[in-house]
Amino acid sequence: MNDLDLMTEIEKLAHVLKVTPDKLQFLRNLSLDEFRNLNQSISDRLLTDSSDVWARLAGVAKFMPNFINAQVAKSLLGPNITANLTYHVDVKQAVAISKSLNIEFLAQVAENLVPARAIHIIQAFPMDILVGLTRILTRDKKYFTMGAFVDYMDKDKILTLSKEIPDTESLLRVALYTQNKAHVATLTDGYSDEKIIDMVETAQRKDLWPSVIGLLAHFQEYQHQRLASLVGRVSVDALLGMVPFAIEHGALVHIFAFLKHLSNDMYAHMATICAKLDSEALSKLIHAADESGQLATALKIADYLAERDVERLAAMSHRYDDELLKRVILTAHKENLIPFGLRLLALLPEAEIPRAERIAGTIDKKIIADAQAQIDQSLLKERLAWLRKI
Template sequence: MSRLASRAELLKLALLTGSGADELAYLEPLPSETLRQLRIALLERYSRQQGAVVRRLAAIARWLPTGLIVLLARWWLGPALTARIAGEMPAPQAAAITQRLDPAFMADVAAWLDPRRARELIRLVAVERIVDVAQAMLSRGDYVTMGRFVEYLSDDAVRAVADTIADEGELMQIVFHVESKNRLDHLVRVLPPERVRKAILLVLDPARRPLWPKILSLVTHVGYVLKRELGDLAASQGDAVLDAIIHAAQEEDLWEDILPVVTCLSPEVQARVVNLDAIRRPPVMRRILRAADEAELWSELISLLQWMENATRDAVADAVSLLPPEALGRIAYAALLREQWEPTLDVVRRLPQARREECLRIVEGYRPHADTETMARIDRRLRHHGLVAEAV
């Protein structure tokens, strides 16, 4: 589960229901997909309300002059009803009407429009008009609505809108609310690389503190290849950037989002990240391990042990020693699945004796069930680390 994705969904839900984000904070523990389905269900219910009346109005509007429809929309129907009627009208007629409507009013309508039901209409709206409406949304800080529409825009429209947004921070606000994370990779490719680099560097600016989760969201929600590219790009900006990202992840409690990103980085960058002094700090390491346990990320964490220096493995051992007994079993199972016994047992040997013996009893519990070759490999690593006598 992604905390960042859940936060984005909560903001969309708050806008839809007219609630404050704080009022819906109790929903944050829910998976982002659950929140998304709730939002879609509310949209569908809203669309069904007075559906027959809306369809009749749309049928009448087909026969009215464009100028009269514009006047009715602006002074009688209002944004919400206009949005619903637009979704029922032929897309070419609705697109023609957009040319006559004030951009600020269209921005109001967009807040109520379900882009899933208006794909064809969005495709037919002129790029210049889209830019005008985007500027109206931007002036009022409506990043949520902008993010909802991004994936339905053409590449030319995305570029045109991005060119009018001078602040990379505002770009990140919009990207944070993009609906389809599958589309995010392509959208990032559309942006100039220099703008992406400048966006990542915003983590160095304490004045842009509220933007940090949005910037991290960019890296966490793209695909594997782009995760590596963006992560390596961040690392290439210096340890100050990496330290700032670690600080943001710790302060915002985002390790369950960040840990999978680290495993996507190039090996040399992984080794550099996991051995930073900021990572070794006890509060940070404890939180990383807690996130690994709560979000079932032990396989990811164990895969990083191979790059850790002695000082980092000592820090891991100190944090492991504070975990509940059942967590030790989950670590051992991840080591079994990943065949990462060498670095895992190297951490075990650093534990206090009581916790070390607990771990070795768990490993011995696999002996009746694991194949002979697997146990032989484990025994060799146990002997290598001087743990055989304790295991027996």
């Protein structure tokens, strides 16, 4: 299961059960489908009654004026029973009754609804009521309820309603509770560059990286290109926060998806960010880049690292198996990053040189010849004497 999807499902279940997420960590071995089915079953059990009592009671509403139904709902039944009756009321009548209810009571009803059972009504609600509900639910920080409804609305409605959410933090918290993040990711097309940047900055300030990176996981290529063009306007603190979170949760593939579109200047900028990471994190960047097919992107950034940082990277080379170290050398050559490749080889710990010699012996002679030509021009040529002998 994707670690970010798992975090979302744990957050949702914790909200429903009114416990902290750490109490549910024992469920981490469930598959994503199993976790979602568990969430749905618990929500159904807590918020609805599967008996036919509600259907029979709802049938009575057909014979009463809508304003009377609204008064009975508010004064006698309350939001929970009203929500249970809603599933069994004709759509047109449900909308008509809602117009006779104040928005505060409707918001309480919405909290008790299971959206999957009320899709027909959600889709039929007029925008003025949805706008009013969005404002009330945002005011009361009912992000779980809003996120659950988003999964069952069309893109245009969600985009319009999202503009009724005044602060970016609330927007990200709603997105955190949505299941259909691919659906939500398309909404960013309607946001300004400033809004996109603010989403990244807010994720850093409010510890909402699961929401932002959860959306990045569903970005299309053109969206990654757009984000890459904005990296230079994002604070160093935010970029520094994003990378370690992605490392910890196995989500670096989603970071490399937009990093590969950076300009050369931005590769240099990212190198200054990566230089602030510890050696362990630098090593994981290389592994993640290789696993996601973006080793070239990682090396383009590494090419701008200062010698002390390349030395830190070289010191972690024992974490790379022979094949990965070989791919690093070959990719550096292919991408015309020979200076980086040479620096890495020159700065390998003494204990790693025999292994590097063995690997170099399996590499095409032309590549070795190119390296040897570069060695003569390198300030590190004394450290690379072992490679010149091959």
